[in-house]
Every structure is written in C-alpha cells, then in structure tokens.
Amino acid sequence: MNNVFKALADPHRRELLDLLYKENGQTLGDLCKCMSMSRQGVAKHLALLEVAQLVVVVWQGREKLHYLNPVPIQQIHDRWIGKFEGERLQALDTLRKALDDQNDA
Amino acid sequence: MNNVFKALADPHRRELLDLLYKENGQTLGDLCKCMSMSRQGVAKHLALLEVAQLVVVVWQGREKLHYLNPVPIQQIHDRWIGKFEGERLQALDTLRKALDDQNDA
DNA sequence: TCATTATGCAACCATATGGTTGCATGTCAA
DNA sequence: TTGACATGCAACCATATGGTTGCATAATGA
Numbered sequence: 550m551n552n553v554f555k556a557l558a559d560p561h562r563r564e565l566l567d568l569l570y571k572e573n574g575q576t577l578g579d580l581c582k583c584m585s586m587s588r589q590g591v592a593k594h595l596a597l598l599e600v601a602q603l604v605v606v607v608w609q610g611r612e613k614l615h616y617l618n619p620v621p622i623q624q625i626h627d628r629w630i631g632k633f634e635g636e637r638l639q640a641l642d643t644l645r646k647a648l649d650d651q652n653d654a
Numbered sequence: 655m656n657n658v659f660k661a662l663a664d665p666h667r668r669e670l671l672d673l674l675y676k677e678n679g680q681t682l683g684d685l686c687k688c689m690s691m692s693r694q695g696v697a698k699h700l701a702l703l704e705v706a707q708l709v710v711v712v713w714q715g716r717e718k719l720h721y722l723n724p725v726p727i728q729q730i731h732d733r734w735i736g737k738f739e740g741e742r743l744q745a746l747d748t749l750r751k752a753l754d755d756q757n758d759a
Numbered sequence: 760t761c762a763t764t765a766t767g768c769a770a771c772c773a774t775a776t777g778g779t780t781g782c783a784t785g786t787c788a789a
Numbered sequence: 790t791t792g793a794c795a796t797g798c799a800a801c802c803a804t805a806t807g808g809t810t811g812c813a814t815a816a817t818g819a
Contacts, residue, residue: 551665558663559807560656563734570738573748578765590808592767607752611765611816616749619742622735629668630731633675637724643678644721647712664777683795695778697796716786716795 550628553621556601561586562594566603569617576612655733658726661706666691667699671708674722681717 556562561584568583569575577595581588595615598604603621607614633640661667666689673688674680682700686693700720703709708726712719738745 554665554668555663558660560659561807563659566738570741573745574752576765586807587809588766589768589810593807605749605753607756609756613766614752616752617738617745618749619738619745622738623742626731626735626739630727630735633671633722633724633727634731636675637728640675640678640722640724644710644723647679647719647721648710651712651714666777681795691777692779693796694780694798698777718796 550624552597552601553603553625556597556603559594559597562598565591565594565598566617569604569615574607574614574616576614578612580615655729657702657706658708658730661702661708664699664702667703670696670699670703671722674709674720679712679719679721681719683717685720 564584565580568580572579577588577592580595581591584591595604599606601621602618605616605618607616669689670685673685677684682693682697685700686696689696700709704711706726707723710721710723712721
C-alpha cells in the first residue's frame with residue numbers, strides 16, 4: 550500500500566500511467582519517446598511502478614511490454630479514500646463551524 | 655494536485671489524517687502525543703498537509719486546531735482514480751490476455 | 760556471423776526529504 | 790508581571806530520490 554502511494558507521488562510516474570491508459574502494452578522504448586528523460590531514467594520510474602504492482606510486464610522476445618494493473622488503484626479507493634468519502638459531509642460541516650467560531654472570536 | 659499526491663506519500667502524514675479522522679480539530683500538542691517523533695517533526699508534516707489543503711487550521715488563542723478537509727481527497731477520486739475505475743475491467747482483461755500470450759509462447 | 764536494437768546494471772551526482780536541536784515569540788493564568 | 794505553555798523559525802545532518810553516463814547482455818534480421 551505504501552509503495553503505491555509513493556509510486557503515485559511523482560508526476561512523471563503518473564504521466565507513465567496516463568500513457569499506458571491511452572495505449573496499454575507499450576515497450577520501454579515506446580514510452581521513452583513521450584518522456585523528456587533518458588531511457589534509464591524512465592526505466593527507473595517504471596521499476597517503481599512495477600514494485601507497486603501498478604504496472605505488470607510481459608516479455609516478448611527482447612521487448613518488455615508494460616500493462617496497467619488497475620487493482621492497486623482500486624484498493625486505494627476502497628480501503629482508504631472510501632473511508633474519508635463516507636464522512637465527507639460531516640467533516641466539511643465540522644470545518645465550517647470551526648471557521649465560523651474563529652470569525653466570531 | 656501534485657501537492658496532494660506528495661503529501662499522501664508519507665505514512666506518517668497519512669497517520670496524521672487518520673488521527674484527525676478519529677477526532678477532528680486536534681492541536682499540534684494533541685497529535686504529538688500519538689506520534690513517536692519530535693514536536694517539530696510533526697509540525698513539518700502538518701505544514702505539508704496544510705499546503706496540500708488536506709488539513710485546515712483554526713487559531714484559538716495560542717492553540718492551533720487542525721481540521722480535516724476532505725475536498726482534495728474527493729478531487730483525487732473524481733479527477734484521477736475515477737478515470738482508471740471506468741476502464742478497470744477492460745484493463746484487467748487486456749492484462750490477462752497478455753499474460754496468456756506469454757504462457758503460450 | 761555480425762551489426763543493430765532493446766533492455767539491464769552500476770556508479771555517480773545534485774537536490775529533496777525527514778528528522779533533529781536550539782532558540783524566539785506569543786498567550787494564558789496566578 | 791512573570792512563569793509556564795503552545796507554537797514558530799532556522800540551522801543542521803543523514804539518507805532517499807531523481808537524474809545522468811558508461812558499459813554489459815540478449816534478441817533480431819540481413
């Protein structure tokens with residue numbers, strides 16, 4: 550779970566996920582064409598995405614195909630975001646009251 | 655948006671959000687009691703959460719009350735996670751097929 | 760076979776990050 | 790007023806992070 554949050558923290562890595570979202574199963578070379586960074590730089594980012602299992606790779610000959618794995622994102626939603634979503638309106642209400650109190654004082 | 659992702663990347667900061675989820679409107683001192691870290695360490699983490707607007711502060715005399723703001727989390731869900739959710743089943747299917755092809759070869 | 764292509768591995772570097780300590784400031788209460 | 794309490798600010802340090810370069814390895818195709 551922590552690996553997923555950390556992997557999502559970098560904008561370049563989110564960009565890579567976007568690229569795979571647009572076209573799944575791209576090679577490292579494909580992805581490099583869209584990123585202004587050395588191949589090794591891109592490879593490092595992809596490695597972190599793999600560790601977080603946000604990306605799954607399939608070898609085909611000498612080519613490494615990268616596929617999006619939506620499961621970790623779903624888990625973050627279910628186990629983490631969902632929790633805050635449920636209490637969202639209440640939290641907003643508490644916050645408004647606190648700000649009102651501050652203005653009164 | 656990037657600030658939010660970055661703020662969520664650290665487990666201590668997610669812990670702070672959890673603490674505020676359990677009890678909203680805590681002071682820095684309150685939060686420090688639950689964290690095994692110096693007060694200044696906690697304050698630094700809270701500062702990042704404030705920048706990301708995940709936490710909103712209200713001054714009351716010499717006390718700084720911290721409140722959860724659920725809006726950024728909701729935005730991440732709507733603008734980012736929701737996108738991948740829609741194509742989730744398709745992405746999983748594509749992934750399975752790719753893995754099958756690999757096994758065949 | 761051999762040049763080319765796709766990728767991996769390792770060293771290296773600059774900067775960001777997460778933590779500490781020490782001291783300063785502002786508020787409360789006796 | 791004064792001491793105690795809640796917090797802020799700044800310097801400092803170790804390590805993590807994001808990037809590079811150079812070289813190694815493996816598959817493809819002429």
